[in-house]
Amino acid sequence: MGPAAGPVPRSRKPVSAVTVRVPAKVNVQLTVGGRRPDGFHDLANVFLAVGLYDHVTAAPAEGLRLTAEGRDVAGVPLDGTNLAARAAVALAKRYGIEPDVHLHIAKAIPVAGGMAGGSADAAGALVACDALWGIGAPREELLALCAELGSDVPFSLVGGAALGLGRGERLTPLEVGGEFHWVFALAEGGLSTPEVYRECDRLRRAGGGSDLAADLPVPVADPALVAALAAGDAVALGAALSNDLQAAAVGLRPGLAATLAAGRAGGALAGIVSGSGPTVAFLCASASAASALAAALPTRAHPASSPAPGATPL
Ligand SMILES: C[C@@](CO)(OP(=O)(O)O)[C@H](O)COP(=O)(O)OP(=O)(O)OC[C@H]1O[C@@H](n2ccc(N)nc2=O)[C@H](O)[C@@H]1O
Numbered sequence: 001m002g003p004a005a006g007p008v009p010r011s012r013k014p015v016s017a018v019t020v021r022v023p024a025k026v027n028v029q030l031t032v033g034g035r036r037p038d039g040f041h042d043l044a045n046v047f048l049a050v051g052l053y054d055h056v057t058a059a060p061a062e063g064l065r066l067t068a069e070g071r072d073v074a075g076v077p078l079d080g081t082n083l084a085a086r087a088a089v090a091l092a093k094r095y096g097i098e099p100d101v102h103l104h105i106a107k108a109i110p111v112a113g114g115m116a117g118g119s120a121d122a123a124g125a126l127v128a129c130d131a132l133w134g135i136g137a138p139r140e141e142l143l144a145l146c147a148e149l150g151s152d153v154p155f156s157l158v159g160g161a162a163l164g165l166g167r168g169e170r171l172t173p174l175e176v177g178g179e180f181h182w183v184f185a186l187a188e189g190g191l192s193t194p195e196v197y198r199e200c201d202r203l204r205r206a207g208g209g210s211d212l213a214a215d216l217p218v219p220v221a222d223p224a225l226v227a228a229l230a231a232g233d234a235v236a237l238g239a240a241l242s243n244d245l246q247a248a249a250v251g252l253r254p255g256l257a258a259t260l261a262a263g264r265a266g267g268a269l270a271g272i273v274s275g276s277g278p279t280v281a282f283l284c285a286s287a288s289a290a291s292a293l294a295a296a297l298p299t300r301a302h303p304a305s306s307p308a309p310g311a312t313p314l
């Protein structure tokens with residue numbers, strides 16, 4: 001990121017309050033390469049946005065105020081560590097203004113669930129504050145701020161489907177040729193993303209391999225998976241789903257094995273841990289099959305479909 005962008009261009013009129021809808025994601029491919037000297041892992045991360053949304057509202061205030069509502073809101077920090085608050089501060093700093101805003105997060109995305117809820121809120125806060133403060137920041141500027149805030153944040157801004165390379169922040173949009181129907185089986189309590197990556201590394205070393213980027217190939221997208229997405233072919237997508245963090249997540253949360261088995265027994269085409277977990281995603285043949293599976297699973301479960309648009313002002 002270069003120097004501060006200077007005075008706010010005020011290319012747009014400030015608005016009184018703005019609400020932005022932001023989607024959750026599932027990783028249909030998560031190939032994890034080695035750990036880099038900066039501590040991050042090289043990825044081939046195929047993101048698919050799903051129609052399960054947080055809403056971030058930015059309203060005028062003096063100073064930065066943060067509130068949240070939703071079932072899992074106890075796990076959401078309401079201080080300066082909240083990713084939405086960090087996004088507002090980063091945008092204000094970039095344009096040399098004060099981060100005067102009341103951010104309210106209406107949370108539906110599971111917290112620490114592997115569905116990028118915090119990243120969604122960060123992208124939502126950027127778009128909402130950009131409008132509230134009348135900045136009109138170029139898209140490239142917003143994407144650069146997103147990448148500084150977290151590896152998954154750029155995808156929350158763009159939505160749809162995309163291949164994320166590097167640590168997941170370097171995006172190439174992917175074509176999606178149809179609607180995919182999912183059920184998300186929610187777990188009680190989250191998993192820490194860094195801890196899951198550490199467990200993945202530990203398993204690699206315990207298996208006699210290396211966990212270092214210098215020793216492992218740079219991950220690439222799976223052509224069969226990319227073709228299945230483009231064709232809208234749920235059976236082929238189900239066959240191609242892969243997640244290198246799954247063994248680590250199940251190792252840390254052994255109950256996930258039973259959840260995966262329950263979904264498959266309940267008629268899912270395929271099941272996979274979503275990102276670092278512990279949410280489990282089941283791909284279904286139709287919307288009605290997804291509703292039936294959601295009702296049959298023993299855990300709390302949400303049906304949702306893909307693709308979904310990225311951060312959208314309402
Ligand atoms: C695993 C994934 C899959 O999309 O997401 P979740 O399933 O947790 O939502 C992502 O890689 C998470 O991205 P995000 O949650 O943005 O992570 P960041 O804030 O950038 O990094 C948090 C920590 O995760 C680890 N990390 C993250 C990304 C990456 N490519 N390699 C890593 O090793 C590092 O330990 C880092 O300090």
Ligand SMILES: Nc1ncnc2c1ncn2[C@@H]1O[C@H](COP(=O)(O)OP(=O)(O)O)[C@@H](O)[C@H]1O
Nearest residue numbers: 082083084111112113114115116117118119121
């Ligand atoms: N806006 C936010 N919503 C949820 N969690 C947040 C937020 N800001 C910061 N966090 C912190 O980030 C952690 C990871 O949250 P989240 O993004 O929901 O999970 P994941 O990385 O598994 O997708 C949470 O445990 C919480 O401490």
